[in-house]
Amino acid sequence: MDHLRVISLDRPKVKQMKAILPQRYYDFNTALRQQFGCRVQKITVDAGFSCPNRDGKISSGGCIYCNPQGSGTGAHARGLSVTAQLESGKAALTRRYRAKKFIAYFQAFTNTYAPLDRLQAVYAEALAVPDIVGLSIGTRPDCMDPAVLKLLEAYAREYLVWVEYGLQSAHDRTLNLINRGHDFACFETAVNKTSGRGIHVCAHVILGLPGESRQDMLQTAAILSNLPIDGIKIHLLYVILGTPLAKLYQEGLFQCLDQEVYVDLVCDFIERLPGRMVIQRLTGDPHPSELLAPAWSLQKAQTLSLIHATLEKRNTWQGRLRDGTAVFDSTLGHQVFNALQQGLP
Numbered sequence: 001m002d003h004l005r006v007i008s009l010d011r012p013k014v015k016q017m018k019a020i021l022p023q024r025y026y027d028f029n030t031a032l033r034q035q036f037g038c039r040v041q042k043i044t045v046d047a048g049f050s051c052p053n054r055d056g057k058i059s060s061g062g063c064i065y066c067n068p069q070g071s072g073t074g075a076h077a078r079g080l081s082v083t084a085q086l087e088s089g090k091a092a093l094t095r096r097y098r099a100k101k102f103i104a105y106f107q108a109f110t111n112t113y114a115p116l117d118r119l120q121a122v123y124a125e126a127l128a129v130p131d132i133v134g135l136s137i138g139t140r141p142d143c144m145d146p147a148v149l150k151l152l153e154a155y156a157r158e159y160l161v162w163v164e165y166g167l168q169s170a171h172d173r174t175l176n177l178i179n180r181g182h183d184f185a186c187f188e189t190a191v192n193k194t195s196g197r198g199i200h201v202c203a204h205v206i207l208g209l210p211g212e213s214r215q216d217m218l219q220t221a222a223i224l225s226n227l228p229i230d231g232i233k234i235h236l237l238y239v240i241l242g243t244p245l246a247k248l249y250q251e252g253l254f255q256c257l258d259q260e261v262y263v264d265l266v267c268d269f270i271e272r273l274p275g276r277m278v279i280q281r282l283t284g285d286p287h288p289s290e291l292l293a294p295a296w297s298l299q300k301a302q303t304l305s306l307i308h309a310t311l312e313k314r315n316t317w318q319g320r321l322r323d324g325t326a327v328f329d330s331t332l333g334h335q336v337f338n339a340l341q342q343g344l345p
């Protein structure tokens, strides 16, 4: 640990830091506030897309943990248009968070897996809704063709555009085991083709996948930290009823992480991410009626507060084990970290 230049903070400095720095990582709300100057919330949209890992093109079983509904809200099946979903999300999030701007988040299944004209119609419908300032498009790295990238690049000149690529692990043996249907090289290629166009790239990872050691997971963090990735979602692996993972769990072939182990892992993971990378998520959010295990995954607020408390207790932060310094560059809190590291008052 010596080479990390960890400093011990005296009491006044800790007080000063706590007063200014709300969190020890670069969270999405902060990033959006920096860009838009107000509270911005994502609204989940179900546009009725499918997934090649479910419709038989790649496989029909899907990823072993995947909810057969593909994390969809079912809104499309209920006949709700993209506009109707966004208007109802706006009303709810304005009440709850006093949000003023919104991002249309295409989350269910694979949201670039359709003919270009259909994609264009759906994205354009979302962007025509008042106060929608951007798109966030969840997809697979093997479902991004050049024409779609060009379309998103054009939108990115006027709007905030995120592409969220599912990866889950940087280890091919894990990707095989969980039936992702693509390898790490495919993800890397998609990231490299997407970056440099004004489009923000987010990677999804899961901690606690079958067969993965702590070392494996932290290697994923280190590998991702060297790619042009702007954001990350860290998920807890939980078991949804009716999935192949549920069968493994019920047969005793797979165990879920304990909450304490997960919290420590998340802290270890974000210590290895660059400070510029926006952390969009730190745990999972299962639906109670679909969850098999672990029960603690329903206590999202408690898990988040344990992560925050552990970062404080360890006196650590995002990026500390990547380059030894806090590299957030646009908030006062980050400057305080840098000043403290240099022993300045």
Ligand code: SF4
Residues within 6 Å of the ligand: 051, 052, 053, 054, 061, 062, 063, 066, 067, 070, 108, 109, 110, 140, 166, 180
């Ligand atoms: S790629 Fe996504 S929607 Fe498709 S099977 Fe995997 S988790 Fe489910």
